[in-house]
Amino acid sequence: MTGPSQSGSCRSCQQHEGEITDPTAVPWCIEFRSSKAFVTWVVAIAVFTDVFIYGMIIPILPEVLQTRVSIPEDELQKWMSILLAAFGGAIFVGSPIFGYFADKSSSRQAPFLIGLFALAASTVMFWFARTVSALVIARIFQGLSCAVVWTVGMALIVDTMGKDQVGAAMGIVSMAMTVGTVVGPFVGGIVLSKAGYHAVFAMAIALIVVDIVLRLVMIERKSAAKWIDVQSEAAETRAETETERLIAPATEDCSSYGVESEHSSRQQSNGKATGEEHPNPSRRSIPGIVRLMGSLTILVVLQATLVEAMTYSSFDSVLPLYVRSTFNMDPMGIGLCFIPLFIPSFFSTIIGSAVDHYGSRRIAWMGFILDVPALLLLQVVTENTTRDQIILYVLLFVSGFAAALKTVSLMVEISHAVEEKEKKCPGIFGDTGGTAQAYGLFNVAWSGGQVLGPLVSGGLVDWVGWKYMVSTLAVVSGVTAVVLVATAKGVRR
Known part of the structure; x- marks a missing residue:
């Protein structure tokens, strides 16, 4: 992933050190603060903080x-299960709303900060909660924070990166997500055992403070364009997109979406030149989120995302109690069980580059296929023996690697689907585009999985036991792999 060199990144620092109070002055270190690398890491750390x-x-x-x-x-x-479902339900409700307003807003940074305040509120509430209703409300606020981070943060990545670098950037974000998700339980269990309850939440507040500083320091590249030329790459990308669109065969009637195709737009322009007007009042009448759901590619990605979230959240809900009852583990031991899930996340940047090179659909399919044997073999982990513990750790590692394959590729695939639709029908999502709304739908699918995962897996464990629960997840993953292959015809990824 490319970015401005560090030697020249802050040359505006000394040049404008004394002009900060001047509203026309160049912000300090603007090239670094608006660089692709810095923006990507700010989003990645925001994701890490939230999921940690x-x-x-x-x-x-x-x-x-x-x-x-x-x-x-x-x-x-x-x-x-109820607490995890409350978290997922908040994401489900909040994501499309935040996605809509993020696409309509002139800045991604403001809603990004709102999400941070929701996270701070949820952390403090959970810290001092003495009733189960307060815990549920705290999880709801945390879900709203997650909705903002994933909807706005992913859109910010797509806005910042060139289309050939989105996979690598999403790899970094995915690594941050996985590291946070797995290191969080590990560190939480250890700190609780060694330092006590209050130390756990003091650590969380310290991390939030760091996140506040980074989000305030970051400058969006479109905002930085007022002072430095960061638009050349964007212009190249637009030119490349326009060329691809012109040479691509017309495969979709844009009029069905209330949007003029290029041909009809030219006709309308010619009509205006001769005094004839052909207004299209329905152009803006169909919400972008509805148009997005008319794409088969997006629907398939959403289904795959829901299944991936179900699998991941099932581990969060069922694994702690299962290993506690099977191996008599304390909170520290439970936290250690999540390490094998965490280790494969270090490969996320490599996976992101592979997605850019080989295609997101193919990598996603590999992830779902790999998860099938890993989940099926978890049936054999039933006794309090060293052998069963080793098998558990190995299978969790394989499942963690499969999760990394799936998460990175699906995050990239959703942006490709939006780009594909905009190529076919320029202006279909309006002047501000539909990226944030697409990631809003992505979050809806993810949160749907987070709601269903704990409820379904927890219910299956109580009803028919651990073996049938992991077998059910394996079957669902296998079916999803088949769907990805069956719908891949014509997909150029």
């Missing part, structure tokens, strides 16, 4: 529910 705090709570939930809000042992699974 989400994951940090996972291993301490059983103890919090028992010791702070007095939930009986036989109701722990139910309330853990």
Whole structure:
């Protein structure tokens, strides 16, 4: 991933050190603060912070529910599933709303900061909660924060990167997500065991402060264009996109979306030149999010995303209680179980480059196929033996690698689907585009999986047991792999 060199990134620092109070002055270190690398890492750290705090709570939930809000042992699974479902439900409701306003807003940074305030509020509320209803409300606020980070943050990545670099950037973001999700439970369990309950949340607040500073320092590249020339690459990308669109065969009637095709636009322009007007009042009448859902590619990505989120959130909900009952593990031991899921995330940048080179659809298919045997073999982990623990760690590693393949490729595929639709019908999403709304739908699918995952997996464990639960997840992953292959015809990725 390219970015401005570090030697020249801050040359405006000394040049304008004393002009900060002048509203026309160039902001300090503007080239660095608006660089592709810095913006990508700010988004990645925002994602890390959000999912770290989400994951940090996972291993301490059983103890919090028992010791702070007095939930009986036989109701722990139910309330853990409800709390995780509340988080997913907030994402489900908030994502399309935040996506719409992010696409309509002149800046991505303002909603990005709003999400941070929601995260701070949820963390403080969870810290001092003494009732189960307060815990549920805290998880809802945390879900809203996640909705903002993923909707606005992913759109910001697409805005900043060239189309051939989106995969590499998403690889960094995916790595941050996986590291945060898995390191969160690990660190949360250790800190709780060694330093106590309050130390866990003091650590979370410190991380939020760092995130605040980074989000305030970041400058969007379109804002930086007032002072430096960052538009040349964007112009090249637009020119390349226009060339591809002109040489591509017309495969879609844009009039069905209330948007003029290039041909009809020329006709309309000619009509205006001769005094004839052909208004299209329905051009803006169809919401962008509805147009997005008319794309088969996007629908397939959303289905695959829902399945991936179901699988991932099932581990969050079921694994802590299962390893506690099977291996008699304490919170620290439960946290250690998540390490094998975490290690493959370090390959996310390599996976992102592979997605850019080989195509997102192919890599996603590989991830779902790989998950099938990993999930099926989890059936054999049933006894408190060293052998079963080793098998568990190996299979969690394989599943973690499959998750990295799926997550990076699906995050890239959604942006490609939007780009493809805009090529066929320029202006279909209006002047501001539909990227944030597309990632809003992505979040809706992800949150749907986070709601269904804990409820379905928790219900299956209570009803038919661990073996049938992991077998069900394996079957669903296999079916999703088939769907990806069956709908790949004509997809150039």
